[in-house]
Amino acid sequence: DAGVTQSPTHLIKTRGQQVTLRCSPKSGHDTVSWYQQALGQGPQFIFQYYEEEERQRGNFPDRFSGHQFPNYSSELNVNALLLGDSALYLCASSPLPGPSSYNEQFFGPGTRLTVL
Amino acid sequence: DQQVKQNSPSLSVQEGRISILNCDYTNSMFDYFLWYKKYPAEGPTFLISISSIKDKNEDGRFTVFLNKSAKHLSLHIVPSQPGDSAVYFCAATEYGNKLVFGAGTILRVKS
Numbered sequence: 001d002a003g004v005t006q007s008p009t010h011l012i013k014t015r016g017q018q019v020t021l022r023c024s025p026k027s028g029h030d031t032v033s034w035y036q037q038a039l040g041q042g043p044q045f046i047f048q049y050y051e052e053e054e055r056q057r058g059n060f061p062d063r064f065s066g067h068q069f070p071n072y073s074s075e076l077n078v079n080a081l082l083l084g085d086s087a088l089y090l091c092a093s094s095p096l097p098g099p100s101s102y103n104e105q106f107f108g109p110g111t112r113l114t115v116l
Numbered sequence: 117d118q119q120v121k122q123n124s125p126s127l128s129v130q131e132g133r134i135s136i137l138n139c140d141y142t143n144s145m146f147d148y149f150l151w152y153k154k155y156p157a158e159g160p161t162f163l164i165s166i167s168s169i170k171d172k173n174e175d176g177r178f179t180v181f182l183n184k185s186a187k188h189l190s191l192h193i194v195p196s197q198p199g200d201s202a203v204y205f206c207a208a209t210e211y212g213n214k215l216v217f218g219a220g221t222i223l224r225v226k227s
Contacts, residue, residue, distance in 0.1 A: 004159070033214065042120075042205050042217030043160070056214055090159055092215075104150075105215060107159030 002027075004093050004108035012114045013081050021076040021111045025093030031055070032074040033105060034066060035090040043090055049074055050096050078113075086115045119143045120208050122218035131227045135193040139206030139218055142187065146208040150215070151180060151191045154203045163204075164191070196225045 005024045013019050025032050031050045035043035045058035049068035068074045072093075078085055089112075092105035121140045129135045137151075147168045152160035166173040166180045166189070173180050179192045193200055206218040 035215075035217075040219070042122075042207075042219045043215070045214040045216070048214065058214060092159075104162050104165070107152075107161070109157065109159045 004091055004106050006089075006091050006108040006111050008111060009109070010112045010114075012116060014116050015081055015083060017081050017115075018077065018079045019081060019113060021078075021089050021091075021113070023074045023076070023091030023093075023108060025072050025074070025091075026106050029093035029095055029106070030072050031094050031096045031103075032068060032072065033092045033094070034074070034076045035092065036060075037088040037090060037110070039087070046076070081115045083115050086113060088112050119146075120206055120216050120218040122204075122206055122221050124221050125219070126222040126224070128224045128226060129196045131198055131225055132195045135191075135196045135200065135223055135225065137191040137193075137204050137206075137221050137223065139189050139191075140187060141189075141208050143208070143210070143216075144187070145210045146216075147211060148209045149180070149182060149189050150207045150209070151178075152205045152207060152217075154205060154220070160205055193223075196223075198225050198227045201225050 007022045033048040034046040037043040046060050047057045048055045052068045063079045065077045088110040090110045091108045094103045094105045150165040151163040153163045154160045164178045182189045203220045205220045207215045
């Protein structure tokens with residue numbers, strides 16, 4: 001079991017450009033969440049996908065969008081990049097939680113995005 | 117609005133002694149709390165969790181305590197080992213939804 005994988009590992013972009021980050025969930029997981037971790041801070045929730053639909057969204061602008069494919073893999077797209085978008089972007093996968101249960105989220109190693 | 121706070125940016129402990137990491141939260145709707153450990157260049161790894169209906173959960177050297185009235189939880193590591201040196205994140209969730217993380221505490225265990 002390869003666990004959660006993310007690509008690319010590192011990425012350098014300039015302001016105004018667009019970027020796409022990719023995530024493959026752990027085998028057997030159908031739910032993918034994306035987090036942004038700025039330097040010195042904890043991860044912040046961007047959004048979660050299940051059955052190819054955005055299930056929940058955090059406090060991020062519309063420049064951040066996502067997609068989930070039938071094989072449960074996911075992409076995070078960021079348009080019109082700003083310097084403040086420089087961060088580690090983490091993908092986490094899990095089975096969909098029940099109404100009163102919690103399923104552990106497994107994290108990938110992240111993609112380090114630098115915006116110049 | 118920081119719903120989960122870890123007020124100690126760093127902690128240094130001697131090998132073999134106890135490490136105590138603290139976390140406070142403000143949202144009384146949180147029903148599940150977790151601790152994650154993160155090494156450089158790796159994603160966070162789940163360490164231990166506790167449901168809001170319990171006040172203690174133990175797993176080997178790791179114990180998490182929850183004080184709901186104070187909205188406070190702590191992670192105890194006994195005995196601490198050099199390999200425990202990492203960043204520890206406290207996180208909380210409401211009915212299995214998004215994880216809300218604290219800013220993390222850097223633990224250094226000196227040998």
